[in-house]
Amino acid sequence: GDSVTQMEGPVTLSEEAFLTINCTYTATGYPSLFWYVQYPGEGLQLLLKATKADDKGSNKGFEATYRKETTSFHLEKGSVQVSDSAVYFCALSDLYSGAGSYQLTFGKGTKLSVIP
Amino acid sequence: KAGVTQTPRYLIKTRGQQVTLSCSPISGHRSVSWYQQTPGQGLQFLFEYFSETQRNKGNFPGRFSGRQFSNSRSEMNVSTLELGDSALYLCASSTGQTNTGELFFGEGSRLTVL
Secondary structure, X not given: OOEEEEOOOOEEEEOOOOEXXXXXXXXXXXXXXXXXXXXXXXXXXXXXXXXXOOOEEEEOOEEEEOEOOOOEOOEXXXXXXXXXXXXXXXXXXXXXXXXXXXXXXXXOOEEEEEEO | OOOOEEEOOXXXXXXXXXXXXXXXXXXXXXXXXXXXXXXXXXXEEXXXXXXXXXXXXXXXXXXXXXXXXXXXXXXXXXXXXXXXXXXXXXXXXXXXXXXXXXXXXXOOEEEEEO
């Protein structure tokens, strides 16, 4: 079945440092890929997405490129801020059954702490 | 427009009891999915409803059930609660007709089973 593997951390960085969170996936179909972010005590918020190979998703300074050849979707940000401290989840969405139902498969999450 | 709303936000139950959680999707969204989040297992898919029909179900025991109403609001029920059911239950909505699978999540209902 489908699966997502991401570095679990925790990751601690100083403000303005470069961030990379690795994510690789296994899927039988042609999934869409997502990064979701979860701030303390809150639900998940979509950070960025890519729906096909070589697409680059970007938002709030974060970027990730859908690499089909390496089955990867690594998250990067050039200069992190304290406000970026959160848990980041890589996820894929693939079509299940003929009824048109989609299901997200998540990685375990990476906790990022940014210190001033 | 308003986001996904889940109630209650927090609740405490004892083993053997049952619980019902409610989810109101974004206006116009017809698909509602439920996920369980625990420290050990992470985020796991429970089920998905579209136009009052369950289209997909994850690998959970029959104690976990759900339904969707004609206004797209959804409820999930867990019967005969076990300690291991303690988790954050997240509801997510979508139009149900997208081909990207993007979901919009609520803030969750945190269930503690004592």
